[in-house]
Amino acid sequence: MPQGKVLVAQGGGPTAVINESLVGVVTEARKFDSIERVYGALHGVSGIVNEDFLDLTQETDANLENVAKTPCSALGSTRVKPDLAYCQEIFKVLQAHEISTFLYIGGNDSSDTLKILAEEAVNANYALRCIHVPKTIDNDLMINDHTPGYPSAARFVASAFAGVNQDNRALPGAYIGVVMGRHAGFLTAASALARNFEDDGPHLIYLPETTFNADQFASDVKRVYDKYGRVVIAVSEGIHDESGQPIITTLAKEVERDDHGNVQLSGTGALADLLCDVVKAKTDISRVRGDTFGYLQRSFLGCVSDVDQREAREVGQRALQYAQTGDTDGSVTIHRVDKGGQYAAEYQLSPLDAVAGKTKVMDPSFIADSGHDVTDAFMDYLTPLVGSDMPVVARLEADPVAKILKK
């Protein structure tokens, strides 16, 4: 069993429940006499190199429980992916602080970081136990049935579309909501959970797993609008044409690229506006509105799946246990089991390289043949994840009054 100090850090995009996992690690560590201290690195691996550690051993249970309920990485996050030289810097710091266990809470980039680090630790003959704790609203980690953070973000997206669908019923027109997800459409697909009545939106759901064609899009929009007098559309920020070009680049002249050369999809309203322009140009719909849900999807205060909270806590606790009682590095993975028709989750430690740097996308069985909707199989998959007490949506049921003047 590793002695000494445990180090925990958070990487990548925040989620509503990422601190549940952090607190799961810290509280579980308190059960092991062999663990001397739990350090938290600020801003992921960059905090290790900078020796920016908090001594989480000092945290009260009461404050930890409040932190667990607070959205977004309490330790701060990073997008840094270390190379060999960076890893050597990390080992120097870990050695100086006598750290034997590193738990990294993050997505596929963070698990890739951990894989690199674990390999370099072996090469450097540095004894380091590396456990990856899953997290991502994109729900795109291999092996996992789903990932902590996704159910709460899905609940946000479903709640948002349930609301804008009502808004669109009240003041009809075309409404486009753009949802996060560069390669995987899981979060956009969650918009389908907003539907309660046969004519509820979103009526069209465009995913990055399918090819997007602007003419076909305009024709779909027009068809729904002609049927219902209104249309609500969910669009993934990652939609692309048949050559793989993001639609935001094919529609816009100027696009911003991030440090990795990726086109900036979030933190800009451009895609929703461009798609509104398509609808205005190619249909006769007069009221066309678009919103880009942006960072609210992963951080909004008070929109959390209780299932997600419990599972995020548990993967943190499991990670600590695997580190203390196991003898391999790995990634904690979530697996679905059927307990007498009821949803339940089980946990395993899977090899790092089965998760690291890979991206899971939606299974074809989750995508309707039309290419712009989800299947019942997806709804069965999603429904138990978003948690209890989803607010009710109701309509007036009274009969129309017989017309007197215009009968």
Add this chain to the structure above:
Amino acid sequence: MPQGKVLVAQGGGPTAVINESLVGVVTEARKFDSIERVYGALHGVSGIVNEDFLDLTQETDANLENVAKTPCSALGSTRVKPDLAYCQEIFKVLQAHEISTFLYIGGNDSSDTLKILAEEAVNANYALRCIHVPKTIDNDLMINDHTPGYPSAARFVASAFAGVNQDNRALPGAYIGVVMGRHAGFLTAASALARNFEDDGPHLIYLPETTFNADQFASDVKRVYDKYGRVVIAVSEGIHDESGQPIITTLAKEVERDDHGNVQLSGTGALADLLCDVVKAKTDISRVRGDTFGYLQRSFLGCVSDVDQREAREVGQRALQYAQTGDTDGSVTIHRVDKGGQYAAEYQLSPLDAVAGKTKVMDPSFIADSGHDVTDAFMDYLTPLVGSDMPVVARLEADPVAKILKK
């Protein structure tokens, strides 16, 4: 006491609690034997002209309670403002259906509609009791301390900024969130409620009550960024230059105008993107992100102030009572009273023309001298409105670990 039928309708932009007022009208009417039927007009005054009525007398109390909890006008809404000819069409329909009382739930446009209708009813010698039921997320109705719909939207904006502030702490940079409010900054100002710690955002709040200057804005942003290493900014969609020109028009070449010739501010991400461009061009901040909160602010499922719910219900009930037991038209208004240091609301019937077509903006005492923040007086005003059980926001409190290599 008016005999016969009561007609109720909803106008203008939806809110999260507008159906509480509708249900307040319908359930209160059940106490009066003199009321034969309660009709609901679909899509406001346009539903009257089209004779599109639902017989709400048929609704069960159980379904009405579910409708009350559902966001956005269950009867549908409209932006139509009737002229004389339109009013004559309305009277023909009301007469044919023997309707003596019209309750219109809406904002200053809807109260103006009601004022026109009430005046034309007198001219036409048509006996019609007209009562306006207040509603608007903009909080811009005269006489009222605040308006139903605003507290829930304020809670959404505060919850959104509390989340993005955490996100911005985790992955630092500049973040701009654009909030609804063409003339009144109340909703944007509610972002201040997101702050829990001294360095929490929003650090800068730009309101339509003050003049916006892009150079000053960039300089403010840079100053905060240099101090905290990050900056969160709340901006009203209605910010304008000293000549009154909306900033979205001064920054953009192309803007869309609505049917009234107003520049389209909502349903487009343009302003956030343009302001991000300003920050990128005029500062050295590399990570700049902007979101436009859009329609989620007034429709999001499950983000409601319980105070707002109760008050929205009550103004509907009061409106019905004023109509049945009073002898004048008017607008139900909300007034704040201090009950032993505790917030409480009282209700009055105020003259229609005191509310109709007028816009209340933020009192100068609510705006900080800097012009880009709110005062403690505003926080005292807002805090009791947003309701109970705001989610907790906490931080890790542990001490930093002493550096060994870089001491």
